[in-house]
Amino acid sequence: MKFYEITYIIEDEQQERLSALAERYEKVNGWNEKEILQFAVAATSKEEMESKLQFLEKEIVKMEKDWQEQEEKPKEKRKYISDEEYEKCKRVVSAYEKELDEIEVTVVDAGRFGFVKLIYYKFPYGFDDAIAYTDSLELFLDLWDEWFEAQLLALTKNTPMAELDYEDIFKCLSKDTQEELMAKREYFAEKAGIGAR
Known part of the structure; x- marks a missing residue:
């Protein structure tokens, strides 16, 4: 006492x-x-x-x-993504699913935390980077950049153009190739249900 x-x-x-x-x-x-x-x-x-x-x-x-x-009282777990954005993000991931596998980018559903992009896998250590998304447009644009940059690198592999930045590489491509790449953006946007910007 x-x-x-x-x-x-x-x-x-x-x-x-x-x-x-x-x-x-x-x-x-x-x-x-x-x-x-x-x-x-x-x-x-x-x-x-x-x-x-x-x-x-x-x-x-x-x-x-x-x-x-x-x-x-049961503790309520905080949700970091709205139900609407969760569904939209799911559609975005589905739109890029096949292409992401080809460029070794993985996006996982993290439930109430949103979606997480995992990049730079190194066996046996795992992924070097993880980025969380709770906004479908942000996720769409980021996945577009990943895919687009991978295409530019593949097109210029073992050429002097590979030393240029992405914007300059794109300008050096033929008009047909440029249009083909941009048409793919429209394709992804339509598949994901997002208006391309």
């Missing part, structure tokens, strides 16, 4: 009650010991101290009941 100095000499029985109350309040994240003492320190008589103790005892019963109810 802790001992507290109040403005009058507190009796042992009240001292015990005050000490027990401080522990109970702290347990339910209510008042801390200092706050309880500040409330009790103004007592100038046994009767006033008794009145304050009765108030604290009455309040702690309510707080403990509320605290117990909160503890018994």
Whole structure:
């Protein structure tokens, strides 16, 4: 039991009650010991101290009941993606599914966290990078970039053009090849149910 100095000499029985109350309040994240003492320190008589103790005892019963109810409630897990975006992201992944496998990019359904793109796999260590998505358009555009850049690299492999940046590589391609690549973007957008931008 802790001992507290109040403005009058507190009796042992009240001292015990005050000490027990401080522990109970702290347990339910209510008042801390200092706050309880500040409330009790103004007592100038046994009767006033008794009145304050009765108030604290009455309040702690309510707080403990509320605290117990909160503890018994099943904890709700936070969702990071809306149901609508979840379905849209699923369509985006489905639209790119075959092509992603060819360029060694994997997108996994992470449930309430959204979708996660895993890239740069190194056996036996796993993936070097993981990026989470909760927005279908952002996912679509990122997967488009992955696929598009892989195509440009494949088209220029073992040529001096491979040293250029992606924009310059694209400009160097024939008009037909450029149109073919951009038509593929429209194809993915339509398949994913997203208006290409």
